[in-house]
Amino acid sequence: MNGPLIVQSDKTLLLEVDHELAEACRRAIAPFAELERAPEHMHTYRVTPLGLWNARAAGHDAEQVVDALVEYARYPVPHALLVDIAETMARYGRLSLSKHPTHGLVLTSTDRPVLEEVLRSKKIQPLVGERIDPDSVAVHPSERGQIKQVLLKLGWPAEDLAGYVDGEAHRIELAEDGWSLRPYQQQAVEGFWHGGSGVVVLPCGAGKTLVGAGAMAKAQATTLILVTNTVSARQWKHELVRRTSLTEDEIGEYSGTRKEIRPVTIATYQVITTKRKGVYPHLELFDSRDWGLVVYDEVHLLPAPVFKFTADLQARRRLGLTATLVREDGRESDVFSLIGPKRFDAPWKEIENQGYIAPADCVEVRVSLTDSERLAYATAEPEEKYRFCATTDSKRRVTEALVRRHAGEQTLVIGQYIDQLDELGEHIGAPVIKGDTTNAQREKLFDAFRAGELTCLVVSKVANFSIDLPEATVAIQVSGTFGSRQEEAQRLGRVLRPKADGHEARFYSVVARDTIDQDFAAHRQRFLAEQGYAYRIVDSVDLLAPGPEGGGSAGGGGSAGGAEKPDGV
Known part of the structure; x- marks a missing residue:
């Protein structure tokens, strides 16, 4: 027994990353084990009841789970753990x-x-x-x-097993003009339809919208689609008109600016959860038609009020789409019980190996703060520490140098704090897209970026989700929502759309050394580490030094020490 996995009685699994069987082992345990920590050589997974029940609902039985552990274990697997796994999985379905x-x-x-x-x-x-x-x-x-x-x-x-109402019938066919669902998309549709309701997990850029279209063609019924923002709603509409028999008149937008209810209605989470005088007036949208299918895009972001209404929609088929089921609020169990269990999950690297998403080079660029910045950080109030170290002048100069290094490539600079982004936009001469940017202006800038008229955009968290920018090849993350794993995955996803020339994507995360920024970065990377992505950690001085690999001096001036505030969508 010389496998890569150490199975411990406290339900933790230690995976030796450098072992020749590590990748096969990772795939075998992924259906039921959750990654907790991912340092360089030994990754820690945990076996939880929810993970085991998700595996059970997806068709895996206890024998398969036990076989995976025994096959890859370095030492004998504790017998008590095997018994506990079998008994936990046996609870599902009694x-x-x-x-x-x-x-x-x-x-x-x-x-x-x-x-x-x-x-x-x-x-x-x-x-x-x-x-x-x-x-x-x-x-x-x-x-x-x-x-x-x-x-x-x-x-x-x-x-x-109570089944579902068919809802109001509405003809929806997939268009047949030169495209078809990829094999994994077809498997996802079939897995969802066979289960009736549930969640499909696919990497960013792997075509979750097309899985939604495939499910709609199966349902042949009126459909309510919930999305993160208006730009996403319009992208969904564009794709559905292009990929299905639906016409523009059959698809309604229910957002802050429009209130159209059609056989297929696309609504934003934001308008659904708008509260007036203590009530949510737009929740009645769920009752406005006899929906045959409800699609939740980016289901890991499902707001709490929609959970409540989803509890009332159990007779409707429900499809959740996401790149990661990780929820920082710990409500994965609510997604399981109210939307449905995970019905399909494709590892990111597997889709990359099939050529459907671009390979990515992930680089954590560590920046040493100046003595004055270190002193200011050391004396900052606890609630201000992350804001300060995430927005220092040293990080800004490194970010500007990275943008210069990739001049001419389609580059996104992504961050959390408005003042930081405004300053970066001014210094590198790039437009900034943030919460108060109008939808019309956002779409105009995104279109210019797609056309190559703009090669660099500075974007806040409004671009984390559901923004289709297949031309983006470089993403530079300067600050984020603390230690959010799902945000990290979504941001890498901005550059994973396959490139026409097979070009590799680059994802830089600029991190302040010896600060809470570095701690948060380690936590943010956990989900991607589970998917097989390894971050190279480089010093900003080495990365940006003049020479074949460098891009010249970081240079620059100015200050990022103002009163930054997180952006609102």
Whole structure:
């Protein structure tokens, strides 16, 4: 036994990155284990009940999980852990929701004591009705989502077999003019449709919109699509008109500027969660038509009020699309119970190897602060420390030098703080897209970038999600939302669209050495490390030194020490 994996009784898995079988092992454990830490040589994964239940819902059984651990383990796998994995996975499906010909929605158990146990929960009692027989109990139809949430928290996740209403029929066909779904996109559609509802996880740039279109063609029904912003809504509309039989008149936009309800309606999370006098007036959009399918783009960003309404939509087919199921608020269990389990997950490197996304060189550029900056950082208030080290003058000069180094290449400079971005835009002569940039101006600048009329854009977090810029080859991240793993993945995704010339993408993260910025960077990189991306860590002095690999002196002047504030979308 000389495998790459050390399996420990506390449910942690240690993967030796440099082992020849490390990549095969990573693929084998990915369906059920979550990466926790990813330093250079040994990555730490954890086996959790939610991970095991996701694997179970996706068709993996305990035997497959155990075989993966035993096959790649360096030492004997603790027997107690194997027993615990088998018993945890066996909890999924002992309770199921189904339709009864006379009693409607019922909760049934294949293990009567489990049903007795959950029925004694004070949180379950208001959700159920009469006892039908020793193994089943009626459930109030309106509580289909809520009871799944509660059962998951009780440790007995229910398999939802109650089926779905067809919704209002509407013809939607995939266009046949020179394109078809890629094999993995077809697998994703089939996996979702077979399961009825759930989440498809695909890398940025791998065509999640087309998976949505494929699901709509399967459903042949009215569809509500929820997206992150208006630019994304219009990109969805453009793609659907181009790739399906839908016409512009059949697709409505429900946003801050338009309130169109059509057979296919694309709404923004922002307008749906707008609150007036303590209520959410636009949530009635969910009831405005007999939707046959609800699509949640970037489902990892699903706002809390939409979770509540999603609990009421359990009779509708629901498709979540995302590049990462990581939620920094820890509500992955709500996505599991209310949208559905993970139905398809394609590793980023696998899609890259097939040529559908660009290979990427990830570089963490470490910047040494000046003595005066270090002193100012050391004496800053705790809540101001990240803002200060993320926006120092030293980082700005390095960023400007990186932009000069890649002059002529399609480059995005991405950050969190408005004043920092405004200053960078002024110094490098590039337009800035931020929260108060109008949608018309955003689209104009994005179009100029796509056409090559602009080679550099400075963008705030408004460009983190669902912005299709296939020409971008370089991304330079100067600041972010603290240690957000999903933001890191989305930002790398801005440059992963395949290049016409097969060009490699470059992703730079400019980090202040010996500060909280460096700690946050390590946390941000965890998800991408799980996907097989390795960050090269280089010193800014070495990277930018004159010579074949360098781009000249960093130079520059000015100050980034003003009162920066995070951007709003």
